[in-house]
Amino acid sequence: MKLESNTHSKNIMRFAKEHPETVVLSADLGTSCEVKEFAKVYPDRYFSMGIAEQNMCSWAAGLAREGFYPMLHTFAVFLYRRILDQIEMSVAYPNLPVVFVGFVPGITTPGGVSHQSTNDIGVLRTVPNMAVFDIGDATEIEGVLDLAHAFNGPVYIRMLRKDVPRFFPADEPMRFNHARVLSEGNDITLLSSSICTEEALRATAALKAKGLSIQHLHVSTLKPFTDPTVVDACEKSKYGVITIENHSVVGGLG
Amino acid sequence: MAENGIGKKLFKVGLQDTYAHGASKMYLLKKYGLDAMTLIDGAQKLTGESFGIGEHELKEIRFEDFTAV
Numbered sequence: 620m621k622l623e624s625n626t627h628s629k630n631i632m633r634f635a636k637e638h639p640e641t642v643v644l645s646a647d648l649g650t651s652c653e654v655k656e657f658a659k660v661y662p663d664r665y666f667s668m669g670i671a672e673q674n675m676c677s678w679a680a681g682l683a684r685e686g687f688y689p690m691l692h693t694f695a696v697f698l699y700r701r702i703l704d705q706i707e708m709s710v711a712y713p714n715l716p717v718v719f720v721g722f723v724p725g726i727t728t729p730g731g732v733s734h735q736s737t738n739d740i741g742v743l744r745t746v747p748n749m750a751v752f753d754i755g756d757a758t759e760i761e762g763v764l765d766l767a768h769a770f771n772g773p774v775y776i777r778m779l780r781k782d783v784p785r786f787f788p789a790d791e792p793m794r795f796n797h798a799r800v801l802s803e804g805n806d807i808t809l810l811s812s813s814i815c816t817e818e819a820l821r822a823t824a825a826l827k828a829k830g831l832s833i834q835h836l837h838v839s840t841l842k843p844f845t846d847p848t849v850v851d852a853c854e855k856s857k858y859g860v861i862t863i864e865n866h867s868v869v870g871g872l873g
Numbered sequence: 874m875a876e877n878g879i880g881k882k883l884f885k886v887g888l889q890d891t892y893a894h895g896a897s898k899m900y901l902l903k904k905y906g907l908d909a910m911t912l913i914d915g916a917q918k919l920t921g922e923s924f925g926i927g928e929h930e931l932k933e934i935r936f937e938d939f940t941a942v
Contacts, residue, residue: 731895822909859882873885
């Protein structure tokens with residue numbers, strides 16, 4: 620397993636070059652959210668909005684209406700809990716193409732409960748028009764902005780930063796609403812997402828050595844959640860289904 | 874699952890309807906049961922078998938320093 624560093628930073632530079640309408644907004648956490656390089660290279664497309672996420676969200680809606688492609692960068696927790704009304708009224712209801720790039724999702728922050736986005740998928744799955752992606756490795760970081768762009772509506776991404784493992788081949792990018800099959804089997808079906816896929820791989824190696832046959836899928840599109848691959852996998856399990864996620868068991872993958 | 878008429882058991886590993894305190898990822902994964910051992914426990918509950926897998930049999934957890942904001 621190879622560790623990749625600052626993959627989002629590299630990927631957004633590539634994406635911004637291909638899509639000149641891309642603008643980045645940050646809420647005083649640009650350096651912590653891997654958009655420092657973007658701000659340096661594209662200062663006229665970078666807006667430091669201060670610790671005022673609700674204002675940042677309404678701005679993004681206005682920019683989207685004017686033909687820009689705004690990408691909001693801050694910690695995931697500030698991109699759903701604090702600004703839900705602005706998300707719903709300014710962005711989701713008019714179905715505008717705005718990308719919410721939420722960093723340090725779930726428990727991947729030392730900041731405690733004020734910084735932990737542990738029910739963000741549950742909340743945002745209920746928001747109409749919205750797509751929700753949960754990133755699990757470096758290959759997915761490289762693919763997710765293109766999927767968001769193709770979706771052409773409001774998108775929430777649970778993004779990983781700094782050193783992120785690469786589990787999936789770089790030439791097999793993430794697919795929209797399509798789980799990745801990591802092992803085939805029919806005793807148990809295992810669905811994993813986010814950083815928990817790494818834990819799932821540790822467990823499946825030991826369980827397979829004991830003779831258990833496991834159908835393991837990595838799921839990164841949490842909304843829409845209509846992937847027939849997941850339905851088929853659940854159907855064929857002899858004993859049942861296990862889900863593991865970096866989120867509350869209520870409202871998320873499970 | 875219910876929408877598709879699948880009547881299977883479901884074991885959910887994640888935060889069990891609780892807030893978590895602030896600490897390293899490795900510590901929190903273990904403390905709140907989001908880890909490989911909890912998953913193995915789930916497999917044992919579903920199959921009714923005991924696999925006798927100890928933490929030492931798993932690949933070592935990757936150390937990650939999350940102290941930076």
